[in-house]
Amino acid sequence: MTEPLSPTYSPAGLEAGIYRQWQEAGVFAPRAEGRDPFVVMMPPPNVTAHLHMGHGLNNTLQDVLARWARMQGRPTLWVPGTDHAGIATQNVVERLLAKEGQTRFDLGREPFLDRMRAYVAETGATILQQLRSIGSSADWGRTYYTFDEHYSRAVREVFVQLYERGRIYRGKYIINWCPRCLTALSNEEAEKEERDGRIWHLRYPLADGSGSLVVATTRPETMLGDSAVAVHPDDERYRALVGKELALPLTDRRIPIVADAAVDPAFGSGAVKVTPAHDPTDFEIGKRHGLAQIDVMTPEARMAETVPARFQGLDRYEARKRVVAEFEALGLLVKVEEHRHAVGHCYRCGTVVEPRLSDQWFVAMAPLAAPALEAYRTGKVTFVPERWGEIYTQWLEGIRDWCISRQLWWGHRIPVWYCDACGTMHASRTDLTACPACRGPVRQDEDVLDTWFSSWLVPMASLGWPDETPDLRRYYPGTVLITAPEILFFWVARMIMAGLEFRGEVPFRTVYLHGTVRDTQHRKMSKSLGNGIDPLDVIGTYGADALRYTVVSGMSVGTDLILDPKDLETSFAPGRNFANKLWNAARFLLSNLDGAPRPLAGRYPDVVRPEELTLADRWIIARCDAAVRAATEAMTKFRLNDAAGAAYHFLWSDFADWYVEAIKPRLYGDAPGGDVARAVAYRVFDTALRLLHPVMPFITEAVWQRLPGRRAGELLATAAWPRPDARARHDDALAEFALVQEVVTALRQIRAEYGVEPGKGIEATVTGASAALRNALRQEEGTVRRLAKLSALAVGNAPAGAAASAVLSDGSTLVVPLGGMVDLQKECARLGAERDRLAGLVANQEKKLANEQFTSRAPAAVVEGERKKLADWQEQVAKLEERRKALGCT
RNA sequence: GGGCGAAUAGCUCAGCUGGUCCAGAGCGCCUGCCUUACACGCAGGAUGUCGGGGGUUCGAAUCCCUCUUCGCCCACCA
Numbered sequence: 001m002t003e004p005l006s007p008t009y010s011p012a013g014l015e016a017g018i019y020r021q022w023q024e025a026g027v028f029a030p031r032a033e034g035r036d037p038f039v040v041m042m043p044p045p046n047v048t049a050h051l052h053m054g055h056g057l058n059n060t061l062q063d064v065l066a067r068w069a070r071m072q073g074r075p076t077l078w079v080p081g082t083d084h085a086g087i088a089t090q091n092v093v094e095r096l097l098a099k100e101g102q103t104r105f106d107l108g109r110e111p112f113l114d115r116m117r118a119y120v121a122e123t124g125a126t127i128l129q130q131l132r133s134i135g136s137s138a139d140w141g142r143t144y145y146t147f148d149e150h151y152s153r154a155v156r157e158v159f160v161q162l163y164e165r166g167r168i169y170r171g172k173y174i175i176n177w178c179p180r181c182l183t184a185l186s187n188e189e190a191e192k193e194e195r196d197g198r199i200w201h202l203r204y205p206l207a208d209g210s211g212s213l214v215v216a217t218t219r220p221e222t223m224l225g226d227s228a229v230a231v232h233p234d235d236e237r238y239r240a241l242v243g244k245e246l247a248l249p250l251t252d253r254r255i256p257i258v259a260d261a262a263v264d265p266a267f268g269s270g271a272v273k274v275t276p277a278h279d280p281t282d283f284e285i286g287k288r289h290g291l292a293q294i295d296v297m298t299p300e301a302r303m304a305e306t307v308p309a310r311f312q313g314l315d316r317y318e319a320r321k322r323v324v325a326e327f328e329a330l331g332l333l334v335k336v337e338e339h340r341h342a343v344g345h346c347y348r349c350g351t352v353v354e355p356r357l358s359d360q361w362f363v364a365m366a367p368l369a370a371p372a373l374e375a376y377r378t379g380k381v382t383f384v385p386e387r388w389g390e391i392y393t394q395w396l397e398g399i400r401d402w403c404i405s406r407q408l409w410w411g412h413r414i415p416v417w418y419c420d421a422c423g424t425m426h427a428s429r430t431d432l433t434a435c436p437a438c439r440g441p442v443r444q445d446e447d448v449l450d451t452w453f454s455s456w457l458v459p460m461a462s463l464g465w466p467d468e469t470p471d472l473r474r475y476y477p478g479t480v481l482i483t484a485p486e487i488l489f490f491w492v493a494r495m496i497m498a499g500l501e502f503r504g505e506v507p508f509r510t511v512y513l514h515g516t517v518r519d520t521q522h523r524k525m526s527k528s529l530g531n532g533i534d535p536l537d538v539i540g541t542y543g544a545d546a547l548r549y550t551v552v553s554g555m556s557v558g559t560d561l562i563l564d565p566k567d568l569e570t571s572f573a574p575g576r577n578f579a580n581k582l583w584n585a586a587r588f589l590l591s592n593l594d595g596a597p598r599p600l601a602g603r604y605p606d607v608v609r610p611e612e613l614t615l616a617d618r619w620i621i622a623r624c625d626a627a628v629r630a631a632t633e634a635m636t637k638f639r640l641n642d643a644a645g646a647a648y649h650f651l652w653s654d655f656a657d658w659y660v661e662a663i664k665p666r667l668y669g670d671a672p673g674g675d676v677a678r679a680v681a682y683r684v685f686d687t688a689l690r691l692l693h694p695v696m697p698f699i700t701e702a703v704w705q706r707l708p709g710r711r712a713g714e715l716l717a718t719a720a721w722p723r724p725d726a727r728a729r730h731d732d733a734l735a736e737f738a739l740v741q742e743v744v745t746a747l748r749q750i751r752a753e754y755g756v757e758p759g760k761g762i763e764a765t766v767t768g769a770s771a772a773l774r775n776a777l778r779q780e781e782g783t784v785r786r787l788a789k790l791s792a793l794a795v796g797n798a799p800a801g802a803a804a805s806a807v808l809s810d811g812s813t814l815v816v817p818l819g820g821m822v823d824l825q826k827e828c829a830r831l832g833a834e835r836d837r838l839a840g841l842v843a844n845q846e847k848k849l850a851n852e853q854f855t856s857r858a859p860a861a862v863v864e865g866e867r868k869k870l871a872d873w874q875e876q877v878a879k880l881e882e883r884r885k886a887l888g889c890t
Numbered sequence: 891g892g893g894c895g896a897a898u899a900g901c902u903c904a905g906c907u908g909g910u911c912c913a914g915a916g917c918g919c920c921u922g923c924c925u926u927a928c929a930c931g932c933a934g935g936a937u938g939u940c941g942g943g944g945g946u947u948c949g950a951a952u953c954c955c956u957c958u959u960c961g962c963c964c965a966c967c968a
Contacts, residue, residue: 007927008928009928009930174966192964192965199968215968216967216968217968218968219968230968262966262967263967263968264967264968266967267967267968268968271968272967272968273968274968275968279966279968280966281966281968282966283966284966341967341968342964342965387894387895390893391893391894391963391964394893394963394964395963398964485962485963488963516962518961520901520902522960522961553915553916554902554903554916556903556904558895559895559896559903559904560961560962563902564901564902570901570902570916570917570918571902571917573917573930574916574917574930576930577928577930577931578930579930580928580930580931581927581928581931583927583928584927584928584930584931585927586927587927587928588927588928590927591927592927637906639906641903641904642904642906645904645915648915649915656927656928657932660927745933748933749934751933751934752921752922752933752934752935753934789925
């Protein structure tokens with residue numbers, strides 16, 4: 001890596017080699033010694049996933065923090081992994097089968113699973129490989145997979161433990177059923193979405209013909225499974241009817257009218273049809289009144305044999321139409337209203353879920369939730385941004401039992417065996433071949449576990465749990481979890497519960513929830529919307545560093561990342577341009593560092609004697625130190641955009657725009673002190689590369705290794721993060737160099753305004769300069785003359801007839817003789833306008849200072865500052881008037 | 891229905907504890923430059939009722955109230 005930097009920066013040829021270097025040096029594995037390990041668990045992408053911007057964002061943020069921690073010398077472990085992703089993966093393979101005209105049932109369970117495994121073996125490594133291309137410094141040797149053999153042991157262990165503690169139970173309850181995936185879902189997996197729908201008001205006649213009742217429903221087809229109508233016990237309107245029977249229309253069944261407090265008398269007619277097999281509330285009412293539970297649908301959501309023959313086999317929506325039509329024909333359809341309500345959708349396929357009575361396995365969550373709440377309340381876990389803590393709390397407080405069984409094949413099979421001989425069931429860590437009770441034959445439960453039932457163990461299982469491994473002892477609990485808020489309930493909260501339950505300790509101290517990648521219309525990027533950006537395209541065109549820079553700088557805490565999929569240039573060019581700037585600054589510097597005789601090692605500012613430093617040197621050292629402070633501070637607060645900004649601003653605006661320009665004469669030998677300039681430039685550039693490395697690791701590594709004095713094999717990835725240095729705080733230099741910048745800027749403005757020809761020098765005189773400015777100009781005269789293209793610079797009295805001037809912040813006037821190049825009329829107008837503007841400010845300021853409330857209540861320093869402002873302005877007005885006179889303005 | 895977030899330049903967004911980074915950055919736009927590190931660049935420039943209204947305060951983009959508009963999360967009123 002010692003060949004010179006190529007004249008043009010091309011990330012494509014550079015990144016792979018750098019990444020290989022890191023891997024070969026083993027920098028991604030945590031160092032064995034050292035305290036305060038920094039541990040991050042990667043949210044596992046699905047095994048079949050292809051890299052998208054969400055991964056790009058999430059992994060960049062993790063990598064920035066991991067690299068930062070590593071540079072701070074902390075043993076740093078970022079554990080990567082993949083998720084077998086039950087439904088999602090099974091759906092992918094089932095779609096492939098469908099193209100061949102087959103279903104999983106045609107193949108049978110084992111052959112299907114073989115097919116799944118073959119598919120996953122092929123695609124499983126893709127996503128992890130792609131994550132490497134963005135620079136992820138995860139410890140690949142520790143990659144976990146939520147469906148490997150070891151992980152299965154962890155899952156079984158957890159299941160059995162919970163079972164033995166009575167926290168897992170099996171029973172018939174209303175669950176969310178996806179008629180397309182043909183499985184039960186948890187509450188979280190049924191995404192509620194508000195939709196415009198309708199509500200039908202149906203009339204049910206009394207069995208004795210003495211009258212009727214009206215009920216309202218959004219799902220008329222379920223009336224075929226009604227087993228009662230409920231009214232509130234205190235509802236006067238219906239009191240007399242309670243206990244009577246209704247003739248359920250379209251059927252030959254009679255159903256009772258019951259009184260139940262769950263009914264809201266104010267809603268609709270105050271009478272509710274009760275369908276215990278298809279609605280959670282109705283299920284409860286049904287239990288209280290011993291009502292029949294009539295499941296009217298097949299798993300595919302077609303009408304089952306439990307309904308009259310003419311409805312059987314109809315899709316639920318066809319059945320709905322048919323039911324409504326028949327009610328209308330019978331004159332029992334009272335009215336239809338528009339009704340907006342929330343409907344659950346399968347989070348994997350979008351199908352409307354059917355609440356349905358079903359025999360499933362559940363985890364009792366209340367006992368798990370209590371310690372998880374406590375952990376947050378006592379500060380054992382914190383959220384960034386904090387507001388997520390409240391959302392976490394609300395969810396846990398209202399938590400319901402977790403349906404964990406899935407009627408899928410791709411997943412951890414439920415470790416329960418049934419013995420038909422003696423009617424017992426047994427949860428077991430190992431496969432059972434015979435009933436432990438009667439030695440009779442056993443059969444294993446057909447269902448598999450919710451994929452999140454394995455994901456929630458990531459922090460433990462990825463470190464070896466249930467075995468008490470050295471990794472587990474050393475790296476649990478982790479430091480920070482970085483993920484998207486979408487999976488706060490699915491994953492984050494459950495990991496906290498699992499960690500507390502099985503390990504007695506939270507799995508991580510901090511949860512950093514970052515935003516979502518969206519397009520310019522604020523829509524989530526997704527394959528189906530076609531508004532995605534392929535990170536690999538971006539990396540190919542702009543480089544991984546540019547991708548990372550854009551993602552980090554565009555992502556402030558608590559906000560979303562907006563990118564325009566139709567205009568990659570706008571989003572990613574700034575990152576590439578910055579990399580290019582850095583590359584060229586490095587090229588310039590390296591070509592001028594050659595043969596630097598002064599020792600470049602050691603801690604600056606010891607490298608050179610303090611008295612050798614020029615104003616510009618001291619300024620850039622102080623600016624660099626400020627950047628170190630800013631970047632470090634920002635990192636600790638997860639304000640990664642600010643950290644990137646600090647490095648960006650320092651490198652570009654301070655170092656490249658000013659310092660490099662200021663020292664060119666010294667570097668070229670046109671001014672003394674070249675060695676000092678080289679030493680300082682080297683130190684601050686080195687520091688800046690370190691600051692930027694977590695964000696743009698490839699280019700900084702490539703450049704850094706070429707700096708002189710590097711030992712073979714020395715890597716920036718493991719170099720030390722810079723520390724602030726009290727000796728680098730040159731406040732006076734900050735102030736004085738700012739004046740130099742101001743002079744240069746003023747002269748440039750004058751030059752532009754008066755059309756001084758480029759390349760033609762002008763003479764400038766500064767009058768009334770403060771001691772600081774005089775000192776600054778004395779030291780940096782060369783810089784000012786060069787950057788402002790002056791032919792001469794003097795400090796002293798203004799010559800008569802000066803043609804242009806600028807007032808500097810220290811009160812001095814910059815007077816620029818421009819000879820015949822100045823348009824007198826224009827100058828008079830300009831001075832007049834400026835005088836009027838300042839006069840306005842003076843008037844306001846006088847009013848402000850006359851306000852006693854202000855002068856007495858504002859801090860003295862503020863009042864003093866305001867007084868000074870007034871004086872300055874008054875003086876400037878006077879000076880402007882003088883100038884106008886001198887020029888003969890009227 | 892409940893809760894949360896957002897609204898600042900043409901666009902995407904910073905602006906942390908009310909004052910001394912207070913009106914900023916990047917992109918875009920305009921002007922002038924191929925100044926031997928960089929045209930993926932350099933030097934200038936224009937553009938803002940800080941969503942509307944009210945309040946607190948000596949002082950508000952910043953705190954409070956309210957309205958409007960977007961977005962997100964939660965919710966068993968059928």
